[in-house]
Amino acid sequence: MTLLIDIHAHPAMNAFLWDRDLRRHVMGGDMFNPLASLSDFEMLSRGGVDVLWSALHVPEREFIDNPPIHLAAHLTRGGRMLLERNAWECLLVQMGQMEQQVERSSEHFRHVRSNAELDAALADGRTAIVHTVEGGHHLSAGLEPGDEAGRLARVDLLADRGVASITLAHLFPNDLAGHVDAIPKEEHRILFWKVDPQVDLTRGLTELGRAVLERMIERRILPDVAHCTIPARQQVYAQVANRIPIVASHIGVATLNAEPYNLTEEDVTAIAASRGIAGVIFMPYWLESSHPKDGLDAIWRTMVQLNDWAGGTWEHVAVGTDFDGFTDPPDDCSDESQLPKLRTHLEQQGLTGDALDRVLGANARRVLTDGWR
Numbered sequence: 001m002t003l004l005i006d007i008h009a010h011p012a013m014n015a016f017l018w019d020r021d022l023r024r025h026v027m028g029g030d031m032f033n034p035l036a037s038l039s040d041f042e043m044l045s046r047g048g049v050d051v052l053w054s055a056l057h058v059p060e061r062e063f064i065d066n067p068p069i070h071l072a073a074h075l076t077r078g079g080r081m082l083l084e085r086n087a088w089e090c091l092l093v094q095m096g097q098m099e100q101q102v103e104r105s106s107e108h109f110r111h112v113r114s115n116a117e118l119d120a121a122l123a124d125g126r127t128a129i130v131h132t133v134e135g136g137h138h139l140s141a142g143l144e145p146g147d148e149a150g151r152l153a154r155v156d157l158l159a160d161r162g163v164a165s166i167t168l169a170h171l172f173p174n175d176l177a178g179h180v181d182a183i184p185k186e187e188h189r190i191l192f193w194k195v196d197p198q199v200d201l202t203r204g205l206t207e208l209g210r211a212v213l214e215r216m217i218e219r220r221i222l223p224d225v226a227h228c229t230i231p232a233r234q235q236v237y238a239q240v241a242n243r244i245p246i247v248a249s250h251i252g253v254a255t256l257n258a259e260p261y262n263l264t265e266e267d268v269t270a271i272a273a274s275r276g277i278a279g280v281i282f283m284p285y286w287l288e289s290s291h292p293k294d295g296l297d298a299i300w301r302t303m304v305q306l307n308d309w310a311g312g313t314w315e316h317v318a319v320g321t322d323f324d325g326f327t328d329p330p331d332d333c334s335d336e337s338q339l340p341k342l343r344t345h346l347e348q349q350g351l352t353g354d355a356l357d358r359v360l361g362a363n364a365r366r367v368l369t370d371g372w373r
Helices: 011-018 041-047 067-073 077-084 087-104 115-123 148-160 207-218 230-240 265-273 296-310 336-348 353-371
Strands: 005-009 051-056 109-112 127-134 165-167 222-224 247-251 277-280 317-319
Touching: 005 127, 005 247, 005 277, 005 317, 005 336, 005 353, 011 051, 011 077, 011 087, 041 336, 051 087, 051 353, 067 077, 077 087, 087 109, 087 127, 109 115, 115 127, 115 353, 148 207, 165 247, 207 222, 207 230, 222 247, 230 265, 247 265, 265 277, 265 296, 277 296, 277 353, 296 317, 296 336, 317 353, 336 353
Parallel strands: 005 051, 051 127, 109 127, 127 165, 165 222, 247 277, 277 317
Antiparallel strands: none
């Protein structure tokens, strides 16, 4: 069975922030537009997506407190909740809302909490929605700085709710892991106000981060090293020691764009050794230093580099679009409905048969089988 799996997109955040019904497509577009709807249920159905790793994310307080964003937040129910509650509380609301959205579309979609439920959903012809969480700040929000037990209890709760992966870092500092700058340079200012990501590229995993990572391994939640600094990534690889597949869900490669955000050969070698995967982001800004408008060629070149570093078997490359993640998508493949263009493009480059199937979905499915519940 040929599967199409996107291991990183944000319909849940989109619906939470803008009070949207994911059964209704609002608008698309091939440019940065935070109001666009690139991964709603209509787009997923048109694109033939079989499984979506649906990234739950609540924007960090440093972003929300920027004056223009703080003012705009008053305009929607989700935005007002961001101002009134902490990130953990908002995450649970977002998770519940996403499950309700899927239930309303149960004739086509199904939320799944385990490999057995995923297999059943696919057998019934449903698109499977798998929860993931982006950002370790959710685990700490509202807790005392040294409350390790509280953070581990939250990992347990997420495991019980079926979360498949957690990204340890994101855009701003948290108390688990160092983060890289993942905000395009031109977006470091919103109107007259500066956005300072407060990056320290020497920062790795903290003691709390190591404890959280160990609990994730125990509870079969895949560690996602996207957004982490190089020291943090190296420490994740060393601590995991190939006990569970490691994911880098939405990235590029440093040879095509030498940003700390992107993976090096050492990263990919370690991820492959864990039998993990790297998902290629559909944002040309990160894929190539020239920041092309179209992206399919850059996506292909990124996949080739990942595969070369991983041993040439096409077993460690995946699709991680980051659609609806406040990203600027490629002009030539700008939402989930256009993912068939990716298949065509890969075939035109000579990728066929089992290798094509692995990249489009089989690798992501294997990682869930090996590392999830």
